[in-house]
Amino acid sequence: MADTEVDDDFLRQADPFRRELLAHCYRMLGSPHDAEDLVQETYLRAWRAYDRFEGRSSLRTWLHRIATTACLTALESRGRRPMPTGLGASSGPGDDLAERREVPWLEPIPDARAGADDTDPAAIVTERESIRLALVAALQHLPPRQRAVLILRDVLKWRAAEVADAVGLSTAAVNSILQRARAQLAQAAPKQDQITEPTAEEERQLLDRYVSAFERKDIDQLVSLFTEDVVWEMPPYAAWYAGTDTVAWHLAERCPARPGGVLMLPVRANGQPAFAMYLRDPERGDYAAFTLQVLTIDGARISHVANFMDAAVFDLFGLPRRQPVPGSARVAAEEGEQPVAGLAPR
Numbered sequence: 001m002a003d004t005e006v007d008d009d010f011l012r013q014a015d016p017f018r019r020e021l022l023a024h025c026y027r028m029l030g031s032p033h034d035a036e037d038l039v040q041e042t043y044l045r046a047w048r049a050y051d052r053f054e055g056r057s058s059l060r061t062w063l064h065r066i067a068t069t070a071c072l073t074a075l076e077s078r079g080r081r082p083m084p085t086g087l088g089a090s091s092g093p094g095d096d097l098a099e100r101r102e103v104p105w106l107e108p109i110p111d112a113r114a115g116a117d118d119t120d121p122a123a124i125v126t127e128r129e130s131i132r133l134a135l136v137a138a139l140q141h142l143p144p145r146q147r148a149v150l151i152l153r154d155v156l157k158w159r160a161a162e163v164a165d166a167v168g169l170s171t172a173a174v175n176s177i178l179q180r181a182r183a184q185l186a187q188a189a190p191k192q193d194q195i196t197e198p199t200a201e202e203e204r205q206l207l208d209r210y211v212s213a214f215e216r217k218d219i220d221q222l223v224s225l226f227t228e229d230v231v232w233e234m235p236p237y238a239a240w241y242a243g244t245d246t247v248a249w250h251l252a253e254r255c256p257a258r259p260g261g262v263l264m265l266p267v268r269a270n271g272q273p274a275f276a277m278y279l280r281d282p283e284r285g286d287y288a289a290f291t292l293q294v295l296t297i298d299g300a301r302i303s304h305v306a307n308f309m310d311a312a313v314f315d316l317f318g319l320p321r322r323q324p325v326p327g328s329a330r331v332a333a334e335e336g337e338q339p340v341a342g343l344a345p346r
Helices: 003-029 032-052 059-075 121-130 133-139 144-155 160-167 171-188 200-216 219-224 244-253 312-316 329-335
Strands: 226-233 240-242 262-269 272-280 287-298 301-308
Touching: 003 032, 003 059, 003 133, 003 144, 032 059, 059 144, 059 160, 133 144, 133 171, 133 287, 133 301, 144 160, 144 171, 160 171, 200 219, 200 262, 200 272, 200 287, 200 301, 219 226, 219 244, 226 244, 240 244, 262 287, 287 312
Parallel strands: 226 301
Antiparallel strands: 226 240, 262 272, 272 287, 287 301
16 A cells, blocks of 8 residues: 555544544643643554554554553653642631742643534533543542553543553553552542532523622622532632632632623533633723633532633633623724634623
8 A cells, every 4th residue: 555545544544533532641641732742642653653553453442552652651751730729738818829830730621622522412421521620630649550540441441451451561450550549539539429410401500690790799699609618729829718718708809800890701621611701901991811710510509610820721722812892893803803703702
């Protein structure tokens, strides 16, 4: 077969797995940027070896094996990506709110990039559960090989023998590592399996009330939407808050949102509802990117809000860093920016 035919055949067969490989590398690395680099590395390695692929496993399994090896190699020189909740005890009113830009924080991933917006309902549920923020954050607590074994066995549902072959261990060693990884994961994310998913209508109504309360900066209303043990964290700030009292204090005293000065655009991240929050710039009159919030909903309440405060996160979601005042074509024309399609302001 000619080289061009080999290239075309490889791309035709391998390209449909790109999004699930990105999700796999993201679970391992905790960064969409790093995951994208490793997917590119995976395809390069696979393309170079494609003429030697004998089909003893499926192409999908072969690509995941290459991706896992590439991730393990990359993790030899990289530390874990934590969330603030993984670094220490919760903060109280008045505690320092220093930024920690030197920490390689966990990053969110858009559902569309990880395949969690698929048209297959079963695939949607599987992908959303496997990239939930709490799970990915908990995975970062595991040593790289434990992380790989747990993902291959419990997420991708590989047989122990397949995992052993992929990570270069015996089947007995894989089973032993899996037991330790599951125990460690249960400690890092003790409530991961206890969340009660709301119905679509319950979620919609809850999110509508949340946006309305934030736009009005109605602290009492916001608190009524939280669970008693709600967690509020804000990388790159290491401080985080637990419980309605301290979260309410933070929102009232430190959050710069002001009534009438907030714009909330709905997005999806890590299989969860999320909002890109913009704050009104009093000098320019338009809205500037402030934070991207990823919400965890437990039943009829919000149990966790992860605020990603680095404006670069907006780039991941294809969101502009500035938004015009709703209905203001003049501002948009002056700035050369347009609101994101499908995300029109409320």
